[in-house]
Amino acid sequence: MQGTRLDTARILAARQVIDPVFLNTPLYRCEALEAELGCTVSIKLETANPVRSFKGRGTEVVAGQLADSGSRAVVCASAGNLGQALAWSGRGRGLDVTVVASRFATVAKLDRIRALGAGLELVDGDHELARERAAAVARYEGIRLVEDSLDIETCEGAATIGLELVDTVPPFDTVLIALGGGALATGVGHVMKARAPEVEVVCVQPLGAPALTHSWHQRRVVTTDSTDTIADGVAGRRPIPAVLDDLLLVADDAVLVQEASIIAGMRMLLDHAGLVVEPSAALGIAAILEDRDRFAGRHVVTILCGSNVDVGAYHRWVGAAPIHRS
Template identity: 85%
Template sequence: MQETRLDTARIRAARQMIDPLFLDTPLYLCEALEPDLGCAVSIKLETANPVRSFKARGTEVVTGLLAANGSRAAVCASAGNLGQALAWSGRDRGLDITVVASRFAPAAKLERIRALGAGLELVDGDFDMARERAADIARHEGVRLVEDSLDIETCEGAATIGLELVDAAPSFDAVLVALGGGALATGVGHVVKALAPGVEVICVQPLGAPAMTRSWRQRRVVTTDSTDTIADGVAGRRPIPAVLDDLLLVADDAVLVQEASIIAGMRMLLDRAGLVVEPSAALGVAAILEDRDRFAGRHVATIVCGGNVDIDAYHRWIGAAPLREP
């Protein structure tokens, strides 16, 4: 394999910097999904922790290094999950954290960022606008800008999931990874291709937010003007060139799925697996639903990467009435 920016020895070392709360997450075959999906599906569950997503694996590494270097503050743009994770990890290490997010981000994510003691600034636009604003703040205040997917710690933190996947027995035929900015996909992809190259790494993105997938297919950065998906966690318009370079080395495929499939995947994970997941976490199941023949009879692992949803929106999506009367 050509070399990505990531380093397997450093990823192993990263495990030592991450609170064990976020490591060795459940990984289990969910047989109840098999009749509907036509393949064996193992779930790697990243939602049963204090921030309900995998993002703390990365922010633990980022903040551990910052604290070791005597830094006092950091700022990031976030679709919601990174901000929550950075707030959690930063509080634990006495750092002042500022999170810039879209005011359209799920209220549950924004509330949790505030509750964790981070400063929260909302922009009247999408995630990429929040990125610009976070960069401004970092420049102006002279504090560290944490850039998801660009900063190698965010990728290598996420990559520790890959170590746990390749250590599993029996091995998988394919791993399905949600694709947004690319930290999770390049992280897990790097480890899988380094240590279990026979396992297919398939990235999944919504049709309504296809920038990185199109970039991967065309082998050059392709941006989009807008996004249109309920999968807020992966809705970026401007892929980062260095991340795309890594993705080109580790992804075997990148597929786009429809919103209806994401919703069907969320419903199936609730109904068959008892899991409340955010849309991004259902991308893997959505990919199977859209291409059953490809996966028939195989054993795939899907990373359930986050569970932060506004519960009333969740019920609207999956077709139940809201929980409470207005």
């Protein structure tokens, strides 16, 4: 594909170095959701792995390259999921991993980063401040800075999800992808356009963290001063220009959804599918809820990208909804 940073040959090679525990994740039709959503819904479940998110696919590629080159230390900024994944991948390869995060990040995510043996530095600010601090640590220590979505390995690792999707039968019409930094959307979108161009690629972001969606629509980087969403995993304010360039080549649409719809999506996934997910993973369901007519009668795949959620916050959001067994 002309003009993109991603390369299909490297994506195929990535699948050979990623620990199999992250590959071939469950993909299945969830009929229990369909009556309320008005379309055929398939779920790609990226939570059934040791770090409970898709991020391990990318960090496996990064950590493998670092270990092969003789590197012994690495640092990243993370809202939680990337940090867990890098800690897991680095631990198995003898890497000294440091994660910089906001002290306001989800406590469960921070605890898991520590439990996986990574050093954790907290900053009094949001994820963008954590990115600045991680860059400073990398310069001072002379070590590799892993930047999610900017580092192509994170995008091409995520793209292996797309390889698994295009092999599915029967075919589907639309894939709904959570949009944060852009690694998942550009990676999966690249594979879709290369191997299944008839599939509509729709990116979904919270109304309270709209920077990359606004950037996609305006075809230029648009930043915001703040974010206001429970979907912390996608709450960026400053899109990366190179990532936007890739996204413009592969996304057919980018939409914003309200917080109430995200919560309703989480509740539906618990109630009808028995799945506990973090807010970012419910963005696809939220998009269908807000525009049923658009997706009516179609076969939609939504990627459930993570399930690292604070239990107390989760219960406040979704309540004690019972699980309906079909």
